[in-house]
Amino acid sequence: MENDNNKEYSIDNEQLARFAKAMGHPARITILQFLASMDSCYFGDIHNELPIAKATVSQHLKELKDAGLIQGEIETPKVKYCINRQNWDKAQEYFNTFFATKKEKTGCCN
Amino acid sequence: MENDNNKEYSIDNEQLARFAKAMGHPARITILQFLASMDSCYFGDIHNELPIAKATVSQHLKELKDAGLIQGEIETPKVKYCINRQNWDKAQEYFNTFFATKKEKTGCCN
DNA sequence: AACATTGTTCGTAGTTTTGCGAACTACAAA
DNA sequence: TTTGTAGTTCGCAAAACTACGAACAATGTT
Numbered sequence: 001m002e003n004d005n006n007k008e009y010s011i012d013n014e015q016l017a018r019f020a021k022a023m024g025h026p027a028r029i030t031i032l033q034f035l036a037s038m039d040s041c042y043f044g045d046i047h048n049e050l051p052i053a054k055a056t057v058s059q060h061l062k063e064l065k066d067a068g069l070i071q072g073e074i075e076t077p078k079v080k081y082c083i084n085r086q087n088w089d090k091a092q093e094y095f096n097t098f099f100a101t102k103k104e105k106t107g108c109c110n
Numbered sequence: 111m112e113n114d115n116n117k118e119y120s121i122d123n124e125q126l127a128r129f130a131k132a133m134g135h136p137a138r139i140t141i142l143q144f145l146a147s148m149d150s151c152y153f154g155d156i157h158n159e160l161p162i163a164k165a166t167v168s169q170h171l172k173e174l175k176d177a178g179l180i181q182g183e184i185e186t187p188k189v190k191y192c193i194n195r196q197n198w199d200k201a202q203e204y205f206n207t208f209f210a211t212k213k214e215k216t217g218c219c220n
Numbered sequence: 221a222a223c224a225t226t227g228t229t230c231g232t233a234g235t236t237t238t239g240c241g242a243a244c245t246a247c248a249a250a
Numbered sequence: 251t252t253t254g255t256a257g258t259t260c261g262c263a264a265a266a267c268t269a270c271g272a273a274c275a276a277t278g279t280t
Contacts, residue, residue: 008161009136009137009139009140009161010140013136013139013140013143014136016133016139017133017134017135017136017138017139020130020131020133020134020139021130021131021133021134021135022134023126023127023130023131023134024127024130024131024132024133024134025127025131026119026123026124026127027119028127029119029123029126029127029130029208030119030120030123032208033123033208033211036211036213037211037212037213037214037215038213038214038215039213051118051119088209091209092209095205095209096206098139098142098143099198099201099202099205101143101146101147102147103146103147103148103149104147104148105147105148
């Protein structure tokens with residue numbers, strides 16, 4: 001009988017991959033780091049930190065928002081962004097757990 | 111005068127984004143976790159853990175190798191893969207530092 | 221009302237990613 | 251020599267990503 005393992009990705013792995021993917025671009029890393037270093041700030045300030053057009057910045061912010069890492073709030077006429085601390089902590093935990101993976105098996109080819 | 115900040119991504123941010131991007135797919139997370147849990151194993155064992163064709167697995171492995179997170183070694187007629195511990199540790203440090211970002215500024219919109 | 225400010229959304233273009241089957245390479249065994 | 255095993259590479263297609271300028275929306279100012 002074939003080894004019909006659970007051939008799907010676990011929810012945790014999906015979630016971790018999702019966080020990682022959101023962090024998978026230097027502009028988004030820069031945005032996250034910038035936001036993490038303060039309470040909050042406006043779109044314009046973020047745009048000012050980056051070498052790309054505002055339309056592109058807006059897109060990156062949307063992706064980070066979709067991944068749950070940041071949140072935005074309209075403060076007419078500006079838009080204030082900040083880290084979503086809850087998910088930020090969650091992401092940190094995911095990464096910590098991931099890198100803490102211990103060698104539990106002997107390896108399938110020893 | 112315009113605030114002509116350093117409009118480029120730092121090497122560190124590029125590197126972190128690179129690692130994150132490599133981790134930005136559930137299949138690759140699964141592979142990394144699998145390899146991290148043992149000393150090493152063969153392509154076939156990895157393929158066996160995943161719900162995708164071998165050609166696709168091979169591609170994912172190549173990406174992880176390019177990102178420096180794993181390494182492969184021919185052991186005719188098989189190919190043995192393992193975590194690149196040096197870069198793994200480096201990645202871990204990058205993520206740790208990233209998530210440890212402290213609020214040093216008051217925020218540009220307080 | 222006309223204009224300025226702040227961002228988002230749209231349309232477009234080019235690149236990259238993801239995935240697969242088929243073909244191929246390298247070696248070992250029958 | 252033919253066959254089998256273990257993976258990689260190729261060629262292709264669909265989807266997603268990255269980026270930009272232009273157009274737009276929402277509000278405030280003159």
